[in-house]
Amino acid sequence: MLGSILRTRELVKSFGGVRAVDRVSIDVRQKSLTMLIGPNGSGKTTLINLVTGVYRPDHGKIFFDGTEITGYPPHEVFRLGVARTFQIPQPFRKLTVLENLLVTQPGNPGEGFIKSLRRGRWKKFEQESVEKAFRILRLLNLDHLWDQEAEKLSGGQMKLLEVGKTLMAGAKLLIMDEPIAGVNPALAHEIFETFTRLRDEIGITLFLVEHRLDIALRYTDYVYVMATGSIIAEGGPAEVVYDPKVIEAYLGE
Ligand SMILES: Nc1ncnc2c1ncn2[C@@H]1O[C@H](COP(=O)(O)OP(=O)(O)OP(=O)(O)O)[C@@H](O)[C@H]1O
Numbered sequence: 001m002l003g004s005i006l007r008t009r010e011l012v013k014s015f016g017g018v019r020a021v022d023r024v025s026i027d028v029r030q031k032s033l034t035m036l037i038g039p040n041g042s043g044k045t046t047l048i049n050l051v052t053g054v055y056r057p058d059h060g061k062i063f064f065d066g067t068e069i070t071g072y073p074p075h076e077v078f079r080l081g082v083a084r085t086f087q088i089p090q091p092f093r094k095l096t097v098l099e100n101l102l103v104t105q106p107g108n109p110g111e112g113f114i115k116s117l118r119r120g121r122w123k124k125f126e127q128e129s130v131e132k133a134f135r136i137l138r139l140l141n142l143d144h145l146w147d148q149e150a151e152k153l154s155g156g157q158m159k160l161l162e163v164g165k166t167l168m169a170g171a172k173l174l175i176m177d178e179p180i181a182g183v184n185p186a187l188a189h190e191i192f193e194t195f196t197r198l199r200d201e202i203g204i205t206l207f208l209v210e211h212r213l214d215i216a217l218r219y220t221d222y223v224y225v226m227a228t229g230s231i232i233a234e235g236g237p238a239e240v241v242y243d244p245k246v247i248e249a250y251l252g253e
């Protein structure tokens with residue numbers, strides 16, 4: 001049994017009189033696909049904002065990979081390996097799929113880097129970066145599109161490219177808020193299959209918020225359920241959906 005990569009203890013965040021997050025303690029196991037679910041307004045996005053450093057907690061502690069990160073700003077949290085992707089991907093539209101990954105590589109020398117690739121004069125760092133990028137593109141099933149401009153990708157492919165950029169940057173924990181919102185069912189399944197492949201083949205941990213439980217739960221290792229700011233249930237997906245407290249929380253929505 002692997003340890004947890006992300007832990008929170010008694011996190012609290014209030015907005016005015018509303019306790020959006022109310023003493024939340026969670027343990028996200030390394031190399032798991034962990035879901036955070038709950039009715040609208042239950043505090044899921046606020047919890048993610050706390051974990052990624054967007055908000056500072058009023059109370060409580062956050063640990064990532066053995067380090068306490070409470071109060072760290074977003075770029076510091078990111079530097080340690082916590083990546084968050086947003087609902088609307090923002091690729092460099094005129095760069096190719098491959099170039100989009102390469103400009104994300106930490107330590108890359110910038111625009112000159114892309115120019116030198118286009119001239120085909122590769123140095124060792126560049127060659128290693130290209131190999132790493134192709135490994136990631138293969139996992140995401142985007143390798144056949146490597147020389148396409150990013151703007152030509154479908155919405156689903158852009159989301160995967162966004163994930164690829166975070167992997168290129170060295171993410172260990174990937175956090176996503178509603179990754180399959182607005183995506184058709186076939187593609188939504190494909191996206192979740194890709195997530196499980198990333199988990200199994202490169203050992204990434206995924207912590208996801210999602211409302212479309214019919215699709216998401218079958219790929220999920222562990223679930224936390226929030227309602228009015230608190231965790232009301234946790235466990236494997238099959239047990240959690242039959243928990244009377246969870247059913248009641250959703251019915252009251
Ligand atoms: N920046 C903010 N200022 C004031 N109130 C906020 C802010 N962000 C969230 N809230 C309130 O905190 C509570 C939790 O909101 P949050 O967005 O975290 O819920 P959620 O579970 O992500 O909901 P949804 O499923 O609709 O995305 C809600 O009552 C919301 O109105």
Ligand SMILES: [Mg+2]
Nearest residue numbers: 044045046177
């Ligand atoms: Mg939300």
